[in-house]
Amino acid sequence: MANDLFKLFDDSYNDFNPELISKYKNMKSQIKDQKDENANLLKQIDLLNQEIKIIFENIIKLGSRLSSLEKVFGFDLSNENQERLMTTGLNTNK
Secondary structure, X not given: OHHHHHHHHHHHHHHHOHHHHHHHHHHHHHHHHHHHHHXXXXXXXXXXXXXXXXXXXXXXXXXXHHHHHHHHOOOOOOHHHHHHHHHHOOOOOO
């Protein structure tokens, strides 16, 4: 019913000012295109956020594995040794 009313309005207004109706339809089309583009961009953002989450999870897993390997091979990177490693580049085991 609303569509019929709008069509009736468009048809009757088109008789009075066809240029304005043309601009209105063009603008309406542009708004629809922008909404579609916005929806696509939001989907891309969601996909990128999912990828970032997976990357961070992998970083955490790799950090845990690295820590385990350091323990196996006798590297003790406690806070004291981390500071020394950062400043001198040397790791000392106590």
